[in-house]
Amino acid sequence: xxxxxxxxxxxxxxxxxxxxxxxxxxxxxxxxxxxxxxxxxxxxxxxxxxxxxxxxxxxxxxxxxxxxxxxxxxxxxxxxxxxxxxxxxxxxxxxxxxxxxxxxxxxxxxxxxxxxxxxxxxxxxxxxxxxxxxxxxxxxxxxxxxxxxxxxxxxxxxxxxxxxxxxxxxxxxxxxxxxxxxxxxxxxxxxxxxxxxxxxxxxxxxxxxxxxxxxxxxxxxxxxxxxxxxxxxxxxxxxxxxxxxxxxxxxxxxxxxxxxxxxxxxxxxxxxxxxxxxxxxxxxxxxxxxxxxxxxxxxxxxxxxxxxxxxxxxxxxxxxxxxxxxxxxxxxxxxxxxxxxxxx
Amino acid sequence: xxxxxxxxxxxxxxxxxxxxxxxxxxxxxxxxxxxxxxxxxxxxxxxxxxxxxxxxxxxxxxxxxxxxxxxxxxxxxxxxxxxxxxxxxxxxxxxxxxxxxxxxxxxxxxxxxxxxxxxxxxxxxxxxxxxxxxxxxxxxxxxxxxxxxxxxxxxxxxxxxxxxxxxxxxxxxxxxxxxxxxxxxxxxxxxxxxxxxxxxxxxxxxxxxxxxxxxxxxxxxxxxxxxxxxxxxxxxxxxxxxxxxxxxxxxxxxxxxxxxxxxxxxxxxxxxxxxxxxxxxxxxxxxxxxxxxxxxxxxxxxxxxxxxxxxxxx
Numbered sequence: 001x002x003x004x005x006x007x008x009x010x011x012x013x014x015x016x017x018x019x020x021x022x023x024x025x026x027x028x029x030x031x032x033x034x035x036x037x038x039x040x041x042x043x044x045x046x047x048x049x050x051x052x053x054x055x056x057x058x059x060x061x062x063x064x065x066x067x068x069x070x071x072x073x074x075x076x077x078x079x080x081x082x083x084x085x086x087x088x089x090x091x092x093x094x095x096x097x098x099x100x101x102x103x104x105x106x107x108x109x110x111x112x113x114x115x116x117x118x119x120x121x122x123x124x125x126x127x128x129x130x131x132x133x134x135x136x137x138x139x140x141x142x143x144x145x146x147x148x149x150x151x152x153x154x155x156x157x158x159x160x161x162x163x164x165x166x167x168x169x170x171x172x173x174x175x176x177x178x179x180x181x182x183x184x185x186x187x188x189x190x191x192x193x194x195x196x197x198x199x200x201x202x203x204x205x206x207x208x209x210x211x212x213x214x215x216x217x218x219x220x221x222x223x224x225x226x227x228x229x230x231x232x233x234x235x236x237x238x239x240x241x242x243x244x245x246x247x248x249x250x251x252x253x254x255x256x257x258x259x260x261x262x263x264x265x266x267x268x269x270x271x272x273x274x275x276x277x278x279x280x281x282x283x284x285x286x287x288x289x290x291x292x293x294x295x296x297x298x299x300x301x302x303x304x305x306x307x308x309x310x311x312x313x314x315x316x317x318x319x320x321x322x323x324x325x326x327x328x329x330x331x332x333x334x335x336x337x338x339x340x341x342x343x344x
Numbered sequence: 345x346x347x348x349x350x351x352x353x354x355x356x357x358x359x360x361x362x363x364x365x366x367x368x369x370x371x372x373x374x375x376x377x378x379x380x381x382x383x384x385x386x387x388x389x390x391x392x393x394x395x396x397x398x399x400x401x402x403x404x405x406x407x408x409x410x411x412x413x414x415x416x417x418x419x420x421x422x423x424x425x426x427x428x429x430x431x432x433x434x435x436x437x438x439x440x441x442x443x444x445x446x447x448x449x450x451x452x453x454x455x456x457x458x459x460x461x462x463x464x465x466x467x468x469x470x471x472x473x474x475x476x477x478x479x480x481x482x483x484x485x486x487x488x489x490x491x492x493x494x495x496x497x498x499x500x501x502x503x504x505x506x507x508x509x510x511x512x513x514x515x516x517x518x519x520x521x522x523x524x525x526x527x528x529x530x531x532x533x534x535x536x537x538x539x540x541x542x543x544x545x546x547x548x549x550x551x552x553x554x555x556x557x558x559x560x561x562x563x564x565x566x567x568x569x570x571x572x573x574x575x576x577x578x579x580x581x582x583x584x585x586x587x588x589x590x591x592x593x594x595x596x597x598x599x600x601x602x603x604x605x606x607x608x609x610x611x612x613x614x615x616x617x618x619x620x621x622x623x624x625x626x627x628x629x630x631x632x633x634x635x636x637x638x639x640x641x642x643x644x645x646x647x648x649x650x651x652x653x654x655x656x657x658x
Contacts, residue, residue: 014550015550015551017550018547018548018549018550018555019547019549019555020549020555021549021551021553021554021555021556034514035486035507035511035514036483036484036485036486036511036518036523037485037486037487037488037507037511038485038486038487038488039487039488039493039494039503040487040488040489040490041490041491041493041494042491043491044489044490044530044532046533049532053538054560057489057528057530057538057540058540058542058558058560060489060528060530061487061489061526061528061540061542061558062556062557062558064487064489064528065485065487065526065542065544065556065558066555066556068485068487069485069523069544069553069554069556070553072518072520072523073520073552073553073554077520078517080517080519083519083520083521084519084520084521085517085518085519085520086517086518086519086520087516087517088515088516088517088518091514093504093507094584094586095504095507095508095584096450096452096457096504096508096580096583096584097371097452097583097584097585097586098371098374098431098451098452098453099366099367099368099371099452099453100367100453100582101367101369101585101586101587102366102367102368102369102587105347116616116619117619117620117621118620118621119621187350190348190349190350193348194348
């Protein structure tokens with residue numbers, strides 16, 4: 001017991017040699033060791049602050065720093081490259097971020113469908129063994145196109161197609177169509193993700209739209225009648241929109257040809273027959289006039305050769321077989337169709 | 345989000361750059377932009393230089409003078425800060441009305457979040473202290489003295505701004521011998537902020553933890569708060585939101601049995617049996633009798649519910 005007391009007394013004496021590391025504070029200081037921060041809520045000694053400002057501040061800071069370092073020295077340490085390192089805890093002061101927290105990316109239409117049905121992505125093998133070429137060929141990426149080209153040095157034209165179709169061009173066109181469709185789908189996905197209200201024909205407004213887009217918009221708008229725009233009047237110089245994707249925008253434009261009924265089929269067949277087996281029509285008036293001409297010639301050949309021959313060629317032909325026509329219901333025969341607004 | 349663009353990036357490098365411009369989960373260390381005003385000299389210039397020293401290398405200094413009035417029109421400051429990929433700015437200027445003026449600010453979503461205009465009353469630069477300094481890139485300890493720091497919203501925000509400005513970056517661990525720098529901010533009764541900066545000397549104490557002695561180095565400034573522009577509570581709250589993915593969650597559904605084996609419970613979600621990809625088998629189809637039964641059941645349930653509602657309304 002005495003030994004213990006002696007040792008303790010000795011230790012105490014040694015400590016007295018050094019300055020203390022404990023700090024007495026009225027109110028507890030708030031520590032955030034993660035950011036090496038200490039906040040001291042105690043009031044100041046105003047007189048000291050006024051009279052010996054710098055010394056007072058230094059002493060105050062020293063006390064607070066001592067408290068902070070005491071806390072740091074309590075932390076678990078490890079040895080890293082000849083120095084002792086303390087592991088800091090998570091900081092409690094929350095500092096604002098620069099940007100928003102990133103949200104989850106909205107799923108595309110296909111991704112949603114795949115998630116529902118449980119379809120997972122299957123990774124394609126980079127190389128497959130091709131029998132025709134007898135070597136390992138990449139399925140995508142570098143050297144894939146080359147391998148495909150060497151396989152497709154000849155393309156058969158199928159039985160039911162026109163023998164003059166360019167199969168290579170068809171292949172390219174098919175690929176281009178797919179690319180265009182993919183682009184449209186990608187745009188749709190973007191529009192869906194951004195939740196922007198977009199009209200069907202993609203009309204962006206009069207300032208941004210190009211002439212072809214405006215034309216497409218007009219075509220789509222025209223087709224919004226019960227008869228899908230078939231009986232809409234056309235302006236004199238109005239054109240219809242052409243190109244990929246326009247038919248898709250017209251509602252009902254993608255339907256199959258189910259409207260062809262039996263009667264129509266027969267009518268079409270009759271039409272084909274009449275076109276292919278055309279017989280020359282008999283122009284009765286012309287035949288009569290030609291006959292008259294022949295008779296007259298025959299008479300003249302017998303009769304007086306001194307008589308002046310009737311003018312032949314274009315002159316006679318003009319006046320001869322022509323029936324008087326009624327100017328198609330127009331009032332003034334020479335006047336053009338009125339351009340501009342009809343003034344009442 | 346780079347996937348939601350109309351013009352897709354054509355190169356991998358371009359894609360990486362676009363991805364870097366989007367909001368990130370873990371943000372990079374915040375850099376500060378140093379902007380000079382129409383007239384900038386004297387203490388202001390000295391302070392900006394010293395602040396540059398303290399914050400190196402997370403700084404971007406603009407050399408030209410700019411005719412900007414941050415409190416009238418912060419848009420040009422926002423633009424400059426955004427273009428230089430900075431999160432904070434310090435704008436120094438001097439004029440007859442506001443001599444030795446410093447505007448400390450930070451941004452959120454390319455808009456000014458908080459801005460504090462401080463006037464320098466007294467300034468002593470680093471070079472005026474004739475003693476040995478500490479090295480560069482040292483993370484400082486921050487001390488806030490005074491009860492007023494947590495009393496008003498403005499001062500709380502200012503404290504947060506000072507921490508943001510001076511704490512450099514978040515670290516996981518610190519070398520015990522590397523705790524060399526401490527900065528103290530004291531707010532007096534007449535709303536003056538006294539900033540002091542000291543070097544920490546570790547002395548023997550007979551115990552493991554050393555005794556601290558301080559020696560003043562680095563800038564000493566007395567600020568007076570002139571104007572402030574602080575964000576609303578909602579915006580500030582939103583800005584401080586941290587992503588959930590970074591929160592360390594406790595592991596649930598894990599237990600150990602008597603033999604020391606770890607067991608886990610897996611909870612399956614609800615299966616939408618209607619939309620699972622299966623082959624349609626004729627045998628599993630509902631017969632017309634079953635369908636009729638279902639319909640009858642539904643009718644009865646509806647009637648009961650309607651009767652309940654009627655009874656409840658009476």
